[in-house]
Amino acid sequence: MKKVNIGGVPEHFNLAWYLTLKNGEYKEENINLRWHDYHGGTGAMCKALREKEIDIAVILTEGIIKDIIAGNPSKIVQTFVESPLIWGIHVAAKSNYTKIADLKGTKAAISRYGSGSHLMAYINAENNDWNQEKDLDFEVIKNLDGAVEGLTNGDADYFLWEKFTTKPLVDDGTFRSVGNCPSPWPCFVIAVREDFIASDEATLKTILEIINNTTADFKHIPSIDKTIANRYEQQLEDVQEWLSLTEWSQELIDKETINEVQNKLLKLDIIPHKVDYNQLIYTL
Structure with a gap:
């Protein structure tokens, strides 16, 4: 059985991964997919990809683009969540x-x-x-x-x-x-280490087929709002609002969006220069 390590934030966006793992869908295809929670978010996952702790990351678009330009040997293979991430701006209650x-x-x-x-x-x-x-x-x-x-x-x-x-x-x-x-763009993409793509492209395609089958119908899973509310300790009305705002994707991020992200990051002096679309993505 092929062992594959994947990382993501322990948030409701990634419940589809948990459901497919719980159902044993990867093992049916002789894949031992091991999920790793990254409470530290994008920066922690970029480090994990570089150090080969994980093969795949479900990661923020702007963060992985910045890190690939900075030398992370990974590629974006798909958009995971098409809708923007709504970042709340918080202060201490007092x-x-x-x-x-x-x-x-x-x-x-x-x-x-x-x-x-x-x-x-x-x-x-x-x-x-x-x-x-x-x-x-x-x-x-x-x-x-x-x-x-x-x-x-x-x-x-x-x-x-x-x-x-x-x-x-x-x-x-x-x-x-x-x-x-x-965020001014689709929030989450799936990024994969280049050496894993080179050696295990067929395995990667199978993993994506499984997760995409679930995200395509995610909102229609019976009582999915109650499942999310219970698992992530959220109010049902908040979950229902989130579901109404969130759209998953099964497609590769397009050139125009990549260009938009790079333009913004360059303007803010977060990246030193822009790179060609094909340096950031891999078409399966």
Whole structure:
């Protein structure tokens, strides 16, 4: 049986992977797919791909594009979630900050440099016409638990993380939401190490066929909203809103979208230069 390691965030976006694993669909194809949760998000997964801890990552589009340009020997093989990620902008419940404008020049908590929370802080700054050199400052907090500690202790002032994942922390009075910052492109892609593609392309195709069959009909799975609410400890109405906003994809990310992401990252000085579309993607 072929062993394959895959990584992703432990969030509702990836429930389809859990369901297909639970159903034994990969083992039926003689594939031992092992899922690894990355609480540290994109930056942690980029590191795991580079160090060959995982073969495949379900990862934020802007984060993996940045890291491939920086030398990560991986390729994007498919869009996973077509819709934008809605990043909630959070402060500690007892913070004096009440709106996004109040956060200008304060310190953003980020999971690590190069992570989604880091890159989206730049997008938020641009959206609000801030000076990215003067008005942005960062505190590395590793993960969501670190953000709770950092904001509560005053080590950082605000934190960008997926809105629905952090909603329970808003509901219980740990965080307060001051606004949202949607990503300007499809949020999650599937990235694979180049050496794995070269040696196991047939295995990869089988894995994608299985997951795509599930995501294509994901919203029609009976009581899927209740399943998500229970598994991720969320309010049913929040899950239903999230499902209404979220669209999965079974297609390769297009050249226009890749160009749009690179233009934005270059403008924000997050990447040193743009690269050709074919340096970032692989067509199966």
